[in-house]
Amino acid sequence: MRAAPGWIRRERLARALSQAALARLTGLPQRALSQWERDLRRPDPASAALIRAAFRRLDADDARPRAKARWRLLHGGGAEAAPRGRIERAAAEAFVRDLDPPDGHRRALAQAPRGGPTALSLFSGCGGLTAGFAWAGFDVVGHVEIEAAARAVHLRNFPDCRALGTDIRQVTAEDLATLGPVDVVFGGPPCQGFSLTGKRRVDDPRNLLWREFLRVVDILRPAVFVMENVRLMASMRTPAGGLVIDEIAGAFAALGYRLAMGGLDAADFSVAQSRRRWFVIGARDGAPGLPTAPGGPPRPLRAAIGDLAPLEAGEADPRDPLHVAVRHPRHVVEMLRDVPEGMSAHDHPDPALRPRSGYNTTYKRLRWDAPAATVATTFAMISGSSNVHPQATRALTIREAARCQSFPDDFVFFGTLGRVRAMIGNAVPPLLALAVARHVRGMVPRVRLERTTYRLQGGCSTS
Numbered sequence: 217m218r219a220a221p222g223w224i225r226r227e228r229l230a231r232a233l234s235q236a237a238l239a240r241l242t243g244l245p246q247r248a249l250s251q252w253e254r255d256l257r258r259p260d261p262a263s264a265a266l267i268r269a270a271f272r273r274l275d276a277d278d279a280r281p282r283a284k285a286r287w288r289l290l291h292g293g294g295a296e297a298a299p300r301g302r303i304e305r306a307a308a309e310a311f312v313r314d315l316d317p318p319d320g321h322r323r324a325l326a327q328a329p330r331g332g333p334t335a336l337s338l339f340s341g342c343g344g345l346t347a348g349f350a351w352a353g354f355d356v357v358g359h360v361e362i363e364a365a366a367r368a369v370h371l372r373n374f375p376d377c378r379a380l381g382t383d384i385r386q387v388t389a390e391d392l393a394t395l396g397p398v399d400v401v402f403g404g405p406p407c408q409g410f411s412l413t414g415k416r417r418v419d420d421p422r423n424l425l426w427r428e429f430l431r432v433v434d435i436l437r438p439a440v441f442v443m444e445n446v447r448l449m450a451s452m453r454t455p456a457g458g459l460v461i462d463e464i465a466g467a468f469a470a471l472g473y474r475l476a477m478g479g480l481d482a483a484d485f486s487v488a489q490s491r492r493r494w495f496v497i498g499a500r501d502g503a504p505g506l507p508t509a510p511g512g513p514p515r516p517l518r519a520a521i522g523d524l525a526p527l528e529a530g531e532a533d534p535r536d537p538l539h540v541a542v543r544h545p546r547h548v549v550e551m552l553r554d555v556p557e558g559m560s561a562h563d564h565p566d567p568a569l570r571p572r573s574g575y576n577t578t579y580k581r582l583r584w585d586a587p588a589a590t591v592a593t594t595f596a597m598i599s600g601s602s603n604v605h606p607q608a609t610r611a612l613t614i615r616e617a618a619r620c621q622s623f624p625d626d627f628v629f630f631g632t633l634g635r636v637r638a639m640i641g642n643a644v645p646p647l648l649a650l651a652v653a654r655h656v657r658g659m660v661p662r663v664r665l666e667r668t669t670y671r672l673q674g675g676c677s678t679s
């Protein structure tokens with residue numbers, strides 16, 4: 217049924233809401249709201265569902281009025297708490313249907329175009345990057361991963377992809393030759409040496425693993441390579457004082473690759489999570505560039521996890537072994553119980569209910585109407601990051617973290633809970649990987665064609 221023109225403005229004014237407040241509640245850009253209100257454009261069904269859901273939540277206002285009132289009282293009425301109403305299943309499901317391109321891992325694999333370019337996944341982890349490349353139609357012929365648990369999960373989800381040794385430092389040219397021609401090499405060398413969550417030592421030996429990536433590229437000479445890392449890699453220094461990224465750029469340029477480098481935020485690519493990663497894309501033919509974001513509103517957390525049971529700490533969903541909420545100490549639950557969305561227990565107006573140490577990026581409640589904060593490997597530790605459920609008083613479950621990373625529910629995870637959390641927290645969100653993979657896919661056939669023509673003309677092969 218088509219809604220009457222001007223309905224958004226009418227409904228908003230009826231609730232004495234500003235346009236900015238509605239934008240905040242729905243996670244939709246105010247500019248778009250303004251255009252829809254003036255009937256210059258019509259909202260897409262998912263956005264309309266979000267707006268209706270926000271109005272319904274305001275009306276129902278079943279947002280634990282006592283807790284809210286107490287917080288306001290303590291804050292002197294200053295805290296602008298987003299409503300914490302009942303989860304809007306219909307809105308969340310509509311959003312998932314509209315924005316989630318791979319409707320399940322197996323289905324995405326089955327629907328991927330056949331006969332695509334070949335690829336090798338280095339430092340593959342459980343396969344976040346691999347998923348994006350496989351969904352984009354790449355034939356991922358091999359992977360290298362040192363951790364047995366991650367290798368097992370990779371094998372389960374990509375049964376046709378062969379594990380090529382374990383430690384990349386031991387993988388030889390002969391091993392690589394068994395793969396046949398490889399069009400694209402992709403991977404994310406470990407980032408702990410570069411990351412703020414690690415110690416960030418310039419002499420951390422893990423900072424040198426990118427050279428193994430370079431060695432493999434030098435041997436295979438793929439048409440394209442994609443190297444991913446944390447954003448801080450761009451500012452990390454070598455023991456000699458230069459920038460690591462300059463060293464990387466110089467080394468790949470010396471192999472004849474033209475490079476594009478820059479940060480991409482998963483939230484710009486339909487992932488319900490802000491996660492900035494640094495990408496280096498190298499191409500032997502032409503300027504590679506970086507993928508451009510499709511635009512549109514960011515995907516709010518509600519769209520990713522709003523249909524899951526809102527468990528409290530210590531509860532489990534009997535239908536899903538990965539949807540289990542860890543138990544937290546009573547005093548921590550007490551500190552966080554009344555904290556509104558988007559705020560930290562460190563902001564608590566009652567000093568007795570503030571954590572003793574740390575920053576206000578920890579013990580922090582996520583918001584339904586915005587993408588989640590970066591999912592770290594420590595997402596189950598309530599003190600570890602911004603990972604408190606927007607409604608329940610507990611850290612995210614594995615299922616919720618996997619959804620925030622855009623792993624479909626039929627992507628199989630197994631192993632100890634700690635290992636599974638690490639795999640998920642380390643992964644590139646598959647939807648971001650899909651955007652990158654689609655971007656580089658277009659570069660490969662051109663090079664292949666030229667290679668073939670060159671050979672037909674009697675030139676020496678460049679592969």
Ligand SMILES: C[S@@+](CC[C@H](N)C(=O)[O-])C[C@H]1O[C@@H](n2cnc3c(N)ncnc32)[C@H](O)[C@@H]1O
Nearest residue numbers: 339340341343344345361362383384404643644
């Ligand atoms: C940042 S994670 C990669 C995550 C992956 N890109 C994804 O999307 O799921 C880095 C991975 O490199 C692996 N690794 C570390 N050292 C390695 C080595 N010497 N050889 C092979 N893999 C290694 C780690 O076990 C870890 O799984």
